[in-house]
Amino acid sequence: MIAQRRDRVLAAMAEADVDALIVGKEANVRYVSGARRLWLAGARAFAPGCVLVRATGAVHLLSTTDDGVPPDIPFENLYPITWNPANLFARLARIPSLSAARRIGVDGLTPLMETLLRATLPHAELVDGQALMVATRASKLASEVECIRVAVGLAEHALADVISTVRPGVRERDLLARFEQRTAELGTTIPAFEGTFGHRFPSDRVVTADEALVLDVGVLVDGYQGCLARTVDVATGDLATTGSGDALFDALSAAVRPGATGSDLWEVWDAFDVPRPAQPVAYGVGLGVEPPIIGDDTTELAAGTTLSLRVEVDGWVRRDSVLVTDTGAELLAARTHDA
Numbered sequence: 001m002i003a004q005r006r007d008r009v010l011a012a013m014a015e016a017d018v019d020a021l022i023v024g025k026e027a028n029v030r031y032v033s034g035a036r037r038l039w040l041a042g043a044r045a046f047a048p049g050c051v052l053v054r055a056t057g058a059v060h061l062l063s064t065t066d067d068g069v070p071p072d073i074p075f076e077n078l079y080p081i082t083w084n085p086a087n088l089f090a091r092l093a094r095i096p097s098l099s100a101a102r103r104i105g106v107d108g109l110t111p112l113m114e115t116l117l118r119a120t121l122p123h124a125e126l127v128d129g130q131a132l133m134v135a136t137r138a139s140k141l142a143s144e145v146e147c148i149r150v151a152v153g154l155a156e157h158a159l160a161d162v163i164s165t166v167r168p169g170v171r172e173r174d175l176l177a178r179f180e181q182r183t184a185e186l187g188t189t190i191p192a193f194e195g196t197f198g199h200r201f202p203s204d205r206v207v208t209a210d211e212a213l214v215l216d217v218g219v220l221v222d223g224y225q226g227c228l229a230r231t232v233d234v235a236t237g238d239l240a241t242t243g244s245g246d247a248l249f250d251a252l253s254a255a256v257r258p259g260a261t262g263s264d265l266w267e268v269w270d271a272f273d274v275p276r277p278a279q280p281v282a283y284g285v286g287l288g289v290e291p292p293i294i295g296d297d298t299t300e301l302a303a304g305t306t307l308s309l310r311v312e313v314d315g316w317v318r319r320d321s322v323l324v325t326d327t328g329a330e331l332l333a334a335r336t337h338d339a
Contacts, residue, residue, distance in 0.1 A: 001143040002034030002070055006052070006059070012136045013054045019101035021052040021129050022092075022117075024108050027287040028133045030223055033059050036068035046108035048092060055097045085112065089120045105129025134291050138284070139304030144224065145323055145332070148285060148306055151188075151226025152321045152333040155219045158182035159230065162197075163239070166232045168209040172202035175215070183219050192218030192225040192288070209235040214317045225285045227308050228333070229319035245313040248272045249320075252281070252311065256322060256329040258303045262294040277312040284308075285321055306332070 009032055013021060023029055029050040030036070051060040060077045063069060069078070079091040093099060099121060106117070107130040117126060140148070161182045162175050175197040183189065194200070196216035198207055207213055213234050218227030231240040248269065255268045265281055284290035285308050292299040301307075301324050309329060310319040322329035 001141060001147075003072075004141055004143070005031050005034070006057075008136050008141075009052060009133070010054055010057060012132050013052070013105070016105070016127075016132055018103050018105045018127060018129070018132065019054050019124075020098050020103075021054075021105045021132070022048045022050075023052075023106070023129060023133065024049045025130070025133075027137075027223075027290075028107050028130075029061070030287055031133070031137055033061050033073060034070040035061055035063065035073070036223070037063060045110050046106075046113050048088070048106075048113070051092065051095055051098065053095065053097045053101070055100075058096070060092075060095050085116055089116045093120050103127055105132050107133055137286060137290060139302055140286060140306050140323075144286065145304075145306065147222050147224035148226055148321060149332045151192075151219055151221035151224050152228060153226070154183065154186050154188060154221060155217055155226045155228055156333050158186060158219070159215060159217055159228065162215060163230065163232055163237070166207070166213060166234055166237050168234055169206050172198045172205050172207065176202040179217060188219050188221050190220040192220050192227055196229070207234050212240045212315055214315070216317060216319060220288075223287045225288055225308075226321055226332070227285065227319060228321065229310065229317045231316045231318065240316055242313055242316045244272060244274065245311055245316050245318060248274060248313065249309070249311045249318055252309060253322065253329040253331075256282070256301060256307065256309065256324055258301055258324065258326060260301045261298050262292070263298065265294055274313050277310070279310060279312070281311075282307045282309045 023032060024046045032052050033050050049062045058077060059073050060079060061073055062081060063078045064080050066075050082088050101124050104124045105127050158179050162179045165178055196214055198213050211234050213232045216229035218225055233240045251268050252265055255264055280293050280295050282294040284292055285306050303324055303326060305324040307322050308319060309322050321332045323332055
């Protein structure tokens with residue numbers, strides 16, 4: 001899969017006449033290199049975390065260790081982390097063929113990094129590398145879809161275990177702990193986001209018999225995100241249902257097809273006379289959250305795109321991960337918690 005992803009990027013670089021790609025967004029770094037580096041979530045300034053040179057096909061990676069680095073990236077292609085930007089760019093200047101690059105794609109920049117890049121590579125034109133990466137990553141390889149399917153199935157299995165314990169008097173915090181324990185037992189300890197177990201930030205609050213409890217969870221498997229949300233009737237412990245919500249989800253699924261835009265999905269939503277949610281009705285999933293983010297997005301969906309599709313009606317929530325096909329949205333996992 002790593003080689004296939006890299007070949008896709010190299011082909012996109014050739015088509016866009018980009019000689020080298022310098023990426024700092026960790027999902028882009030992972031897509032190009034396949035390296036599993038320890039990284040922190042959150043926003044940070046751009047730094048060149050990975051370089052791909054089209055002439056050689058070689059990957060050069062910001063890392064002080066080869067732990068988690070694929071064997072086709074030799075140790076000499078690793079350049080160390082440093083707090084001194086001058087040292088970092090001096091190391092980049094020694095990358096074979098990079099100094100001869102005419103057009104270099106970058107997926108982000110800060111004023112300092114732009115100044116250093118232009119000083120280090122004065123004959124190169126800097127172009128938009130993020131658009132190239134977004135387009136390349138949009139349509140998933142079969143192996144990527146399988147990774148997402150596995151992640152969704154794992155999250156679904158763990159959530160089923162949580163649902164079996166829902167009853168009046170249980171604490172939100174205990175449901176979260178149960179989910180994390182079960183996902184660890186199933187082989188992953190990395191959440192895709194902080195899960196919702198009644199509230200966005202689970203606490204010592206106990207759930208009551210008169211509420212519909214929203215459970216919204218996600219995990220990462222090999223970097224790929226699987227997420228889903230279900231609503232539970234606390235009094236019975238069963239999945240809550242709502243005819244309008246299920247019908248809306250089915251209608252949205254049918255509208256998710258190549259060429260559809262956010263406007264098309266909102267048209268379906270508005271036809272049900274249901275208030276629009278505060279969260280996006282859909283967003284791309286893969287190596288974390290990806291475009292499109294369907295709020296006011298006008299991007300046309302393409303076959304092979306994977307999405308998180310979410311419906312919220314009067315406090316009832318359903319979320320599933322789906323694959324865009326020519327006939328609509330294919331659920332990447334379709335099990336009830338009884339299965």
